[in-house]
Amino acid sequence: MMKKIKYSLLLAFGLTLVSCSEPSSIDRWIDNPTANEIKVTIDGKELTIPAKSGVNYTFEYGKHTLSYNNDDFNFVVKPAQFGESGFINPTQSNYYLYTVIYSTSEISDEEYEKILKQNREINKIPAIIDGKEQEIEMPAKLINDILIERSDYHWNYSYDQAFPEEITQDLRLKKNQSYQESFRKLYRESDFIELIKEDEQEDISFPYQPKKFSEISQYVIPKVNLNNIKCEEGRKYMEGLLNDWNHLLTLKGSDFTKPYNNLASNDAMAKSYSSVDKCTKENDPEQSYRKELRQFVDALRSTRDVNFYVIK
Known part of the structure; x- marks a missing residue:
């Protein structure tokens, strides 16, 4: 006791x-x-x-x-x-x-x-x-x-x-x-x-x-300059992620849930991280895609444990 x-x-x-x-x-x-x-x-x-x-x-x-x-x-x-x-x-x-x-x-x-x-x-x-x-x-x-x-x-x-x-x-x-x-x-x-x-x-x-x-503190998806990504396959993948994020904010209710999980679930993040294999030392010697991808996925991960957050 x-x-x-x-x-x-x-x-x-x-x-x-x-x-x-x-x-x-x-x-x-x-x-x-x-x-x-x-x-x-x-x-x-x-x-x-x-x-x-x-x-x-x-x-x-x-x-x-x-x-x-x-x-x-x-x-x-x-x-x-x-x-x-x-x-x-x-x-x-x-x-x-x-x-x-x-x-x-x-x-x-x-x-x-x-x-x-x-x-x-x-x-x-x-x-x-x-x-x-x-x-x-x-x-x-x-x-x-x-x-x-x-x-x-x-x-x-x-x-x-x-x-x-x-x-x-x-x-x-x-x-x-x-x-x-x-x-x-x-x-x-x-x-x-x-x-x-x-x-x-x-x-x-x-x-x-x-x-x-x-x-007040606001959650912001980092601004990604697609032109900075030298690897074409990585650039296309990142463009898709950004389009999915912008589309997500137009959805409500059950229409929101699946697209959100397609972006931010553990499986989705693992898939995004594995996409760095598309960009090698040969086609992306400065690892430009890896740098942009990391800040995008880390931003999504930072809010995974909360139901509400302020956005810009």
């Missing part, structure tokens, strides 16, 4: 929201942790999202547009190799991934902090304490992405799930052998502040710094 060890200002972050995957679509939660109702427009359809709540929305696979506060961005919804949950954060509100350690035996505060540092769970978080801007160290990570994917942050508990007081696992430990394991929970900012105030008496808040949607 492992008990949760409480440590001042040590928090764990983990959000799990329901995500139902279907062959042609996926459900995704749109969260509004603010104190006011907001309106979000998706592909021209306006949604009203209540304060401190959210709505579940079904997205067909393919390209979509989200608008909020007179700003908008494009994103792709697709199958994921390891489909995990996530949510949309249109207000770019702050969430906090907080770590708690469970242990089979009592450990000191010093040991607790050492374990957290060894696992790189301690981070500097910008905060405003008693009106003064500063950074505080704690086992928490600030997250304010617009598209928040569990596969990127690996939380154990959602913001609507409590940390259990203790957990039971079959550890098969020897007598008197101790064991520790860390778990993460996701918090909305208001709940995170309440958690901190259980131990601290200062007035604490956190800066809110949303970006323009045009400034």
Whole structure:
């Protein structure tokens, strides 16, 4: 039996929201942790999202547009190799991934902090304490992405799930052998502040710094100059890949799934990598095709584990 060890200002972050995957679509939660109702427009359809709540929305696979506060961005919804949950954060509100350690035996505060540092769970978080801007160290990570994917942050508990007081696992430990394991929970900012105030008496808040949607990280298929590829067979193959990608973004639902897998599945990527055999030292001495192919396939691979990502 492992008990949760409480440590001042040590928090764990983990959000799990329901995500139902279907062959042609996926459900995704749109969260509004603010104190006011907001309106979000998706592909021209306006949604009203209540304060401190959210709505579940079904997205067909393919390209979509989200608008909020007179700003908008494009994103792709697709199958994921390891489909995990996530949510949309249109207000770019702050969430906090907080770590708690469970242990089979009592450990000191010093040991607790050492374990957290060894696992790189301690981070500097910008905060405003008693009106003064500063950074505080704690086992928490600030997250304010617009598209928040569990596969990127690996939380154990959602913001609507409590940390259990203790957990039971079959550890098969020897007598008197101790064991520790860390778990993460996701918090909305208001709940995170309440958690901190259980131990601290200062007035604490956190800066809110949303970006323009045009400034957020965007996924981009690298620009390939076909004329730079000296090997003709490689050039034709790459031209086909680029045409398939551009056509993919015009498709929706079940029409999207097969062409996407033809581009981005493990088998498809293996086939693309093997296409370098078309270009030899004789017809492509500078390996121009290999260089262009690698950046294209690596770009596809970088998003294989997520269902949602922003595009330019």
